[in-house]
Amino acid sequence: MEGDRTFPQQQQQLSAPPSPALQKPPGYKDPTGSPAPATPSRPPPRPAKKPPLPPAFRKKSKRSCCRCCCCCLLFIFLFILVAAIVLAGVSGAVYLWYRPSLPVFHLQSLKARDFDVVVGPDGATVSADVAAKVQATNSNEKVELHYGTTRCKVVEPGGVGLGEATAPGFLQGSGNVTVMGFTTTVRRLEVDDEVGQRLKKGVATKALALGVELRTTVGIQAGKVRTGRVQVLVACGPVPLRRLDAGDTPKCNIRVFNWFTLP
Incomplete structure (x- = not known):
């Protein structure tokens, strides 16, 4: 037709998806001598952390146990010493006041x-x-x-x-x-x-x-x-x-x- 204009058809070339790389068989050597690309390795998984124990179940250090024992022994020694001093003082006062003697x-x-x-x-x-x-x-x-x-x-x-x-x-x-x-x-x-x-x-x-x-x-x-x-x-x-x-x-x-x- 005369009144119609013809436009060139633009062919759209559809790009095909890239084909996946072929896996090389084990023991294959490249003839060109170029080293094969290294396969990235994943780091080893980290060990899972143990949940923290309650304070009552935690192990006490030997130093703290020794310190507690020394404090207890010192307290007992001081208590006995003070009791002995008080008893000696009371006994001395009673003796000086009454001056008892055997029959x-x-x-x-x-x-x-x-x-x-x-x-x-x-x-x-x-x-x-x-x-x-x-x-x-x-x-x-x-x-x-x-x-x-x-x-x-x-x-x-x-x-x-x-x-x-x-x-x-x-x-x-x-x-x-x-x-x-x-x-x-x-x-x-x-x-x-x-x-x-x-x-x-x-x-x-x-x-x-x-x-x-x-x-x-x-x-x-x-x-x-x-x-x-x-x-x-x-x-x-x-x-x-x-x-x-x-x-x-x-x-x-x-x-x-x-x-x-x-x-």
Whole structure:
């Protein structure tokens, strides 16, 4: 047609998508000698972090444990030291105020009644009743003494025991004098012939010497304050019976805790 204009058709060339690169077989070598491009490697994955433990489950360092132990030991040492200083101060003040002292003991009397010694062909036997009196004096002006049970034993210097007796405990007031009485009994005690002869002669001539041992406990009481009792051993004699019959009252020795003896 004449009235129509013809326009050249523009051919649009559509670009085809690039083909993927061919994978080279393993062991292939490039003839040109150029090195094959290196395949990028991925970094190794990082290990997963552990969740933090609560404070109660965390391990404590050895240094902190040692520090805690040293602090505890130091605190205990200081506490004991302060307690000892306070106790020593209180005890010293009480002692200076009251000035307590142990009682004084005297053997007041010792009588052998029905003392019988039988010497036979089979040996000797001893039978006797011994009455002993021990005087206890509390010389403290502000302190009372409380005694526990007292055990009395009468002995002969050769080692022959003539029985034991006990007396109940009691409270002794300040400046008080108390006499404790004991009666010991022994029946048909077998002894050697030599000992039997010596005892028989001593009874007849009043030259027989006997001793008294007291084992007791003594404590201090000042007002409403009362201390514990300590062990006391009282040793009287041995003393000849005729000396006691003449009115002599020898002083007894006191041993405290079996450590030291007081005359």
